[in-house]
Amino acid sequence: MNFNPFKEKCENLDSLFMDWEKMYPRPYDKCDADPYTRVRCILANGAEFEAVRFSHAFHRSCSDNDVRRFLAVTRRQEQQQQKRIACLKPLNETVLETTIGYEQLAVDLTAIFARRHQGYLKQAFDFALLEDFDHLYRYANLLELDTGIHAETLVGDYTEITPGRPTVSEHRYPADDVRRFCDNSVATPLEKLDAAIITAAEQQTMNYYMNQAQFYTNDLGRQLYSEIGMIEEQHVTHYGSLLDPRMTFAENLLMHEYTECYLYYSLYSDETDPHVKKIWEQHLVCEIAHLHKAAELFENIEKRDRSEVIKDGTFPEIIMFRSQKDYIRDVLKETVTLTSDREDYTEINSVPDDSDFFYYQKQVNNTIGDVASHKVIAAIQEKLGRDYRSEIAPNPVNVLCDREKDNTTLGRVKEQIYA
Ligand SMILES: [Fe+2]
Ligand SMILES: [Fe+2]
Ligand SMILES: [Fe+2]
Numbered sequence: 001m002n003f004n005p006f007k008e009k010c011e012n013l014d015s016l017f018m019d020w021e022k023m024y025p026r027p028y029d030k031c032d033a034d035p036y037t038r039v040r041c042i043l044a045n046g047a048e049f050e051a052v053r054f055s056h057a058f059h060r061s062c063s064d065n066d067v068r069r070f071l072a073v074t075r076r077q078e079q080q081q082q083k084r085i086a087c088l089k090p091l092n093e094t095v096l097e098t099t100i101g102y103e104q105l106a107v108d109l110t111a112i113f114a115r116r117h118q119g120y121l122k123q124a125f126d127f128a129l130l131e132d133f134d135h136l137y138r139y140a141n142l143l144e145l146d147t148g149i150h151a152e153t154l155v156g157d158y159t160e161i162t163p164g165r166p167t168v169s170e171h172r173y174p175a176d177d178v179r180r181f182c183d184n185s186v187a188t189p190l191e192k193l194d195a196a197i198i199t200a201a202e203q204q205t206m207n208y209y210m211n212q213a214q215f216y217t218n219d220l221g222r223q224l225y226s227e228i229g230m231i232e233e234q235h236v237t238h239y240g241s242l243l244d245p246r247m248t249f250a251e252n253l254l255m256h257e258y259t260e261c262y263l264y265y266s267l268y269s270d271e272t273d274p275h276v277k278k279i280w281e282q283h284l285v286c287e288i289a290h291l292h293k294a295a296e297l298f299e300n301i302e303k304r305d306r307s308e309v310i311k312d313g314t315f316p317e318i319i320m321f322r323s324q325k326d327y328i329r330d331v332l333k334e335t336v337t338l339t340s341d342r343e344d345y346t347e348i349n350s351v352p353d354d355s356d357f358f359y360y361q362k363q364v365n366n367t368i369g370d371v372a373s374h375k376v377i378a379a380i381q382e383k384l385g386r387d388y389r390s391e392i393a394p395n396p397v398n399v400l401c402d403r404e405k406d407n408t409t410l411g412r413v414k415e416q417i418y419a
């Protein structure tokens with residue numbers, strides 16, 4: 001530990017472009033790979049996607065061509081990294097199987113982050129956690145329905161598959177997803193890193209569903225991707241609104257490169273596949289070069305020291321993927337009936353009848369029989385007499401234990417009897 005990327009040797013940026021062979025790696029083995037290797041690949045891909053997206057936004061808002069040329073160089077390298085990581089997915093892993101990995105990442109990463117924070121940020125993690133947890137269950141049932149494959153072969157023993165806050169209950173009026181932003185002058189380095197990393201991960205999930213929904217091979221699957229994609233839009237609004245919007249572009253670039261360094265250092269330290277580990281190490285070297293150059297750029301543009309943004313630079317505790325089953329069970333039991341009212345979270349039973357939540361629910365969920373996340377469960381119950389689950393014990397919420405009937409009222413309709 002005690003790794004500080006500012007104290008590491010900085011390679012020449014122009015020596016870090018990849019040739020085609022390097023950019024197209026040997027994929028991990030779908031059957032042998034640790035599920036968390038798949039999850040780490042998805043996470044790194046999301047960070048690179050955000051690096052590219054942010055760099056384009058900076059470039060289009062900047063009138064200095066020296067800065068724009070620098071951004072073009074680093075952005076090309078972010079693109080190469082993204083291409084390389086994306087093709088770590090093997091040829092025989094389908095879109096839906098990868099989707100299971102996306103939701104497993106959302107579940108376990110969010111739980112890891114929730115456990116290491118307090119207060120408003122922890123509440124934000126716990127809140128969205130139960131929603132992605134339910135998405136995992138819905139997609140796992142689509143997988144069983146369409147292919148007979150059990151999602152436990154993909155997630156391993158790490159993650160349970162059982163209902164969370166029912167997806168039908170997650171559809172909220174858009175204004176109820178906007179949170180209070182955190183103040184970077186008092187936020188800890190870990191708070192800033194985790195908020196940025198989860199935003200990138202959720203954004204990538206949102207984009208993936210935006211691009212994949214139409215290619216799914218049947219109507220129900222297309223509808224399920226479309227419905228869950230709408231929740232990922234809520235999640236990106238939710239997490240993105242936590243980031244301090246007062247950062248300048250140069251400051252934000254510095255934070256982006258620092259976050260990438262932290263992420264690759266974590267992935268490298270945690271990785272069990274030696275081939276993939278080597279890739280994380282090489283990308284870390286590249287990100288250290290980006291960081292040093294971004295710090296120079298920041299100091300030139302803003303005439304202040306980078307330590308005003310990143311005080312010391314020594315990494316806080318890293319991200320290590322470990323099973324979060326017990327924690328998730330506790331959050332599910334205690335907070336499944338929460339919804340959101342503007343910037344805060346509230347019990348569904350306390351939401352006024354004339355609120356935006358019920359108004360919006362009535363518009364989009366007017367006919368429950370049309371809601372894809374419900375239809376997929378009803379379809380498998382019809383076919384097999386029960387849903388698909390992978391549990392270590394019955395669901396901790398009594399009304400979610402019934403495997404023959406999908407619950408479409410919990411967290412959505414008042415005066416249910418819970419627990
Ligand atoms: Fe990168
Ligand atoms: Fe999700
Ligand atoms: Fe999500």
Ligand SMILES: [Fe+2]
Nearest residue numbers: 257260287290
């Ligand atoms: Fe970078």
